[in-house]
Amino acid sequence: MSALYGLMAEFDDPKAVVEAAEAARMAGYRKMDAYSPYPIEALSEALALPKSHVAKICLAGGIFGLAAGYGLQYWSSVIEYPMNIGGRPFHSWVAFIPPAYETTILFAAFSAVLGMLALNGLPQPYHPVFNVPAFAGASRDKFFLCIEAEDPLFDVEKTRAFLAAQPGVAAVEEVQP
Amino acid sequence: MTNATHPVPPALERMLTPTLALGVGALAVCGLGAMQSVEQFLRSYLFAFFFWVSVPIGALGLLMIQHLSGGRWGALLRRFFEAWSRTLPFALVLFLPVLLGYAKIYPWAHPAEGDRIVAHKALYLNGAFWIGRAVFYFALWSLFAWLFSKWSAEQDRDGLTPRLSSNYQALGGGGLVALVLSVSFASIDWGMSLNPHWFSTIYGVIYLVGAAMAVMALSIVLLARFAHDEPFLHVVRKDTIHDLGKLLFAFNMLWAYTNLSQFLIIWSGNLPEEIPFYLARVNGAWGALGLFVVLFHFVVPYAILLSRDVKRSLRLLAPVAGWLVLMRLVDTYWMIGPDLAGHHGAESAAFHPHWMDVLAPLGLGALFVHLFLRQLKSRPLVPQHEAELEPEAAHAAPAHA
Numbered sequence: 001m002s003a004l005y006g007l008m009a010e011f012d013d014p015k016a017v018v019e020a021a022e023a024a025r026m027a028g029y030r031k032m033d034a035y036s037p038y039p040i041e042a043l044s045e046a047l048a049l050p051k052s053h054v055a056k057i058c059l060a061g062g063i064f065g066l067a068a069g070y071g072l073q074y075w076s077s078v079i080e081y082p083m084n085i086g087g088r089p090f091h092s093w094v095a096f097i098p099p100a101y102e103t104t105i106l107f108a109a110f111s112a113v114l115g116m117l118a119l120n121g122l123p124q125p126y127h128p129v130f131n132v133p134a135f136a137g138a139s140r141d142k143f144f145l146c147i148e149a150e151d152p153l154f155d156v157e158k159t160r161a162f163l164a165a166q167p168g169v170a171a172v173e174e175v176q177p
Numbered sequence: 178m179t180n181a182t183h184p185v186p187p188a189l190e191r192m193l194t195p196t197l198a199l200g201v202g203a204l205a206v207c208g209l210g211a212m213q214s215v216e217q218f219l220r221s222y223l224f225a226f227f228f229w230v231s232v233p234i235g236a237l238g239l240l241m242i243q244h245l246s247g248g249r250w251g252a253l254l255r256r257f258f259e260a261w262s263r264t265l266p267f268a269l270v271l272f273l274p275v276l277l278g279y280a281k282i283y284p285w286a287h288p289a290e291g292d293r294i295v296a297h298k299a300l301y302l303n304g305a306f307w308i309g310r311a312v313f314y315f316a317l318w319s320l321f322a323w324l325f326s327k328w329s330a331e332q333d334r335d336g337l338t339p340r341l342s343s344n345y346q347a348l349g350g351g352g353l354v355a356l357v358l359s360v361s362f363a364s365i366d367w368g369m370s371l372n373p374h375w376f377s378t379i380y381g382v383i384y385l386v387g388a389a390m391a392v393m394a395l396s397i398v399l400l401a402r403f404a405h406d407e408p409f410l411h412v413v414r415k416d417t418i419h420d421l422g423k424l425l426f427a428f429n430m431l432w433a434y435t436n437l438s439q440f441l442i443i444w445s446g447n448l449p450e451e452i453p454f455y456l457a458r459v460n461g462a463w464g465a466l467g468l469f470v471v472l473f474h475f476v477v478p479y480a481i482l483l484s485r486d487v488k489r490s491l492r493l494l495a496p497v498a499g500w501l502v503l504m505r506l507v508d509t510y511w512m513i514g515p516d517l518a519g520h521h522g523a524e525s526a527a528f529h530p531h532w533m534d535v536l537a538p539l540g541l542g543a544l545f546v547h548l549f550l551r552q553l554k555s556r557p558l559v560p561q562h563e564a565e566l567e568p569e570a571a572h573a574a575p576a577h578a
Binding site: 055098 | 416437440441444445447483485
């Protein structure tokens with residue numbers, strides 16, 4: 001048998017998985033992830049996940065969109081095709097604001113979505129956690145905590161005993177790579 | 178009047194006397210100023226009132242919205258909004274100086290010879306009707322405030338019955354329509370009619386958004402003072418603060434959006450009956466003040482409130498919110514100041530702030546906060562029998578259920 005990807009504990013109750021994640025972090029485990037059918041804010045805190053970079057990517061995209069949208073209007077209305085419209089100045093910044101705002105939102109939204117996908121590593125056709133048959137419940141009504149074998153503290157027997165000792169645990173299963 | 182069986186934060190008790198003293202003191206000094214110039218007193222007082230009355234009005238609006246939308250932020254601040262809305266009957270009393278002296282500050286009370294435009298509007302803009310409308314607005318708003326507070330007291334006693342829940346929603350929905358319409362008319366009566374030649378259909382919306390923003394910002398400031406004491410200690414949660422921060426951020430964006438809409442349309446049209454409003458406000462000292470408002474009401478707070486950490490921490494959010502309360506006041510001054518000074522569309526209006534323009538908002542604000550605190554203290558400071566605030570729902574609850 002080749003090396004495991006990790007060990008996965010199954011829970012029926014969202015509270016139990018949060019408490020187990022907290023306990024695992026207290027015990028020194030770092031390389032782990034939890035799976036739930038819906039977002040649980042307390043779970044992200046319990047896992048002490050690092051701050052996501054999506055916000056920064058989104059901000060950068062927004063600033064780029066603002067500059068690009070405003071720049072496009074400036075270039076076309078002032079430099080390349082200056083036209084007298086109702087006697088207004090070529091650089092009619094008031095009228096430039098709504099389109100520049102729209103391109104800001106457009107680029108910020110695209111950066112956020114694409115940045116999120118890139119940082120998630122999606123699309124990802126294969127992930128070891130799906131080797132556990134019960135894992136299908138993660139998109140319905142089950143909660144999972146997976147401690148990965150890469151963790152320096154990982155030891156098949158000790159980690160299995162640790163997970164099995166968590167209150168509310170329904171099963172502990174090996175995750176094949 | 179208070180049999181304090183419910184916990185009251187010591188910070189609230191400590192604020193009661195100073196706010197009353199400051200309010201009465203500052204307004205008394207303004208009273209002395211009135212002996213010097215009744216007109217100047219009325220101008221400064223109207224400016225102060227126009228801003229401060231927006232806080233209970235905004236509170237009534239947010240109270241209705243949170244009954245419709247639900248959410249933990251609304252449950253947490255419901256008593257704040259209810260207490261603010263119960264200051265509305267007192268606000269009518271505080272409006273008395275303007276009701277009595279309106280003829281000295283509103284130009285439509287004495288239209289210039291041959292001013293046919295204002296003469297045509299006399300059917301609507303005349304003293305008796307204007308006063309009658311003001312009394313009607315306050316009566317309507319006070320009725321709404323009384324009903325919501327009455328039902329809320331019943332919920333404290335008996336829990337949330339289906340009857341109460343449907344009452345909340347019926348008055349929340351129907352009342353919101355009546356509120357938006359009546360506040361729109363009120364803002365036109367009190368603010369826009371200072372220049373009876375000018376009109377803007379978005380004026381009422383701008384006033385309402387500013388009102389919602391003012392009460393949200395002020396509530397965050399006050400909540401930060403009470404958060405470390407019962408009954409708030411265990412119900413103020415980071416994710417709820419985050420929601421309040423997001424709402425403040427959104428109201429600020431909406432404020433900018435409505436103001437830019439008005440500016441863009443009037444600027445593009447460049448019509449002689451509309452553009453004087455901005456001519457008086459973008460040149461000279463008023464223009465500098467306007468630029469200051471754009472930068473420090475919108476741009477800088479916007480950039481600060483982008484940060485998730487600021488929105489999630491009451492300690493960081495409260496100073497930003499406090500600053501925004503001040504900016505709401507400055508923006509109100511920019512909106513009605515040139516017209517109060519009697520410059521209707523001059524190329525550049527003279528900028529002569531008076532000491533009463535500072536003292537009147539200070540005094541009236543302290544008095545409003547005092548009235549609010551007394552109302553807040555008279556009932557449990559968080560709603561009882563409120564599912565949103567039960568500790569059970571606190572841990573591991575879905576963030577977006």
